[in-house]
Amino acid sequence: MCPLSKSSSSATSPPYNFYAVLLVLLIFCVVFGNVLVCVAVSRERALQTTTNYLIVSLAVSDLLLATLVMPWGVYLEVVGEWRFSLIHCDILLTLDVMMCTASILNLCAISIDRYTAVAMPMLYNTRYSSRRRVAVMIAVVWFLSFAISCPLLFGLNNTASREGTTCSFADPAFVVYSSVASFYVPFIVTLLVYAQICVVLRRRGRRTAPPRRHGLHTQGGAEAGDGHRHRKNKCTQPEDVKLCTLILRPATAGPQRKKVTLVKEAVVHPLEVEPGQFLPQMEQSLAPPPAPQASHAGRARISLAISVGPAPRSGGRERWGITKERVRGRLSQQKERKATQMLAIVLGVFIICWLPFFLTHVLKAHCRSCCISPSLYSAVTWLGYLNSAVNPVIYTTFNIEFRKAFIKILHC
Numbered sequence: 212m213c214p215l216s217k218s219s220s221s222a223t224s225p226p227y228n229f230y231a232v233l234l235v236l237l238i239f240c241v242v243f244g245n246v247l248v249c250v251a252v253s254r255e256r257a258l259q260t261t262t263n264y265l266i267v268s269l270a271v272s273d274l275l276l277a278t279l280v281m282p283w284g285v286y287l288e289v290v291g292e293w294r295f296s297l298i299h300c301d302i303l304l305t306l307d308v309m310m311c312t313a314s315i316l317n318l319c320a321i322s323i324d325r326y327t328a329v330a331m332p333m334l335y336n337t338r339y340s341s342r343r344r345v346a347v348m349i350a351v352v353w354f355l356s357f358a359i360s361c362p363l364l365f366g367l368n369n370t371a372s373r374e375g376t377t378c379s380f381a382d383p384a385f386v387v388y389s390s391v392a393s394f395y396v397p398f399i400v401t402l403l404v405y406a407q408i409c410v411v412l413r414r415r416g417r418r419t420a421p422p423r424r425h426g427l428h429t430q431g432g433a434e435a436g437d438g439h440r441h442r443k444n445k446c447t448q449p450e451d452v453k454l455c456t457l458i459l460r461p462a463t464a465g466p467q468r469k470k471v472t473l474v475k476e477a478v479v480h481p482l483e484v485e486p487g488q489f490l491p492q493m494e495q496s497l498a499p500p501p502a503p504q505a506s507h508a509g510r511a512r513i514s515l516a517i518s519v520g521p522a523p524r525s526g527g528r529e530r531w532g533i534t535k536e537r538v539r540g541r542l543s544q545q546k547e548r549k550a551t552q553m554l555a556i557v558l559g560v561f562i563i564c565w566l567p568f569f570l571t572h573v574l575k576a577h578c579r580s581c582c583i584s585p586s587l588y589s590a591v592t593w594l595g596y597l598n599s600a601v602n603p604v605i606y607t608t609f610n611i612e613f614r615k616a617f618i619k620i621l622h623c
């Protein structure tokens with residue numbers, strides 16, 4: 212909510228303002244940067260994500276602010292008074308409040324989107340639900356922005372103390388209402404959501420910390436050792452096994468192979484013996500077993516010669532797939548963390564730019580003893596406008612995908 216008034220009279224205002232040149236350059240920077248953001252997201256498939264669609268919505272609000280509102284702010288800086296109708300003034304104030312509200316609500320929606328991506332990744336990665344969710348969020352943002360600003364169109368700003376030579380908010384109650392609804396409530400909600408995001412990332416970082424992974428690795432090694440010991444005991448301890456001999460050939464240039472000779476003495480009939488229960492869980496080639504030797508008392512002795520090759524390819528593929536999934540998961544977590552950090556910086560810059568204005572705005576309307584000069588009020592207003600030009604710079608600095616897209620567009 213950015214007032215368009217300049218309370219100093221035309222008698223004390225200079226015929227022109229040198230600062231107007233800088234303000235016009237600021238408008239061109241806002242337009243150029245935000246158009247670049249919209250074009251980059253529309254052309255690059257890698258940038259077409261849920262968060263970036265919300266960033267486009269934020270860029271559109273900044274773009275409309277720069278084209279529909281800021282030029283009239285330059286006009287008031289140069290002329291020093293309002294020379295058009297009050298209806299025209301109310302329309303401009305409505306657009307001003309609407310675009311500033313849309314900016315902070317878009318940041319609030321982005322924070323909620325980030326929380327969904329970090330805390331509920333399975334829900335977030337659903338393609339259909341993501342598109343539907345971002346469309347609903349953008350629609351809600353712009354509907355609330357219009358609902359908060361539209362009372363000015365119905366004569367709420369028409370008070371007895373309103374002057375025809377200024378274009379400002381004349382109703383102190385609307386100043387408080389619009390400031391709370393447009394800035395303070397979304398600001399508090401966004402801070403709480405980002406605090407919860409930090410909590411989730413910290414818990415996830417503790418679960419995936421290197422000492423924990425080392426402990427898991429040690430535990431896995433112990434389990435593997437226990438499994439090996441269990442297999443060894445399974446081979447030697449049962450009563451019906453009389454001999455289990457393992458002969459290892461020396462390493463050669465070819466793939467290492469093992470020869471296992473198992474001798475089993477069973478009480479049952481030889482055909483009922485299941486030699487497969489002795490086979491290790493590896494790729495094995497079973498050599499033709501020698502003819503079983505009959506023995507007294509109905510016992511049968513079975514000798515199995517098993518040639519064992521190197522580790523199976525299927526198991527290697529499985530282990531490689533698991534490792535690949537883990538690496539992909541870590542990269543995804545790092546990507547989400549970087550995106551969250553960048554958007555937290557966007558939020559911090561927004562607060563730095565707009566908090567001084569909203570504090571000054573409320574004090575000017577309700578604190579009669581506070582001395583707020585027109586130059587101070589104008590300075591905090593344009594500090595808020597400056598935020599619309601800073602966001603594309605933040606994207607370029609902290610997001611390599613946006614940077615590559617901008618360079619590609621500018622080189623065309």
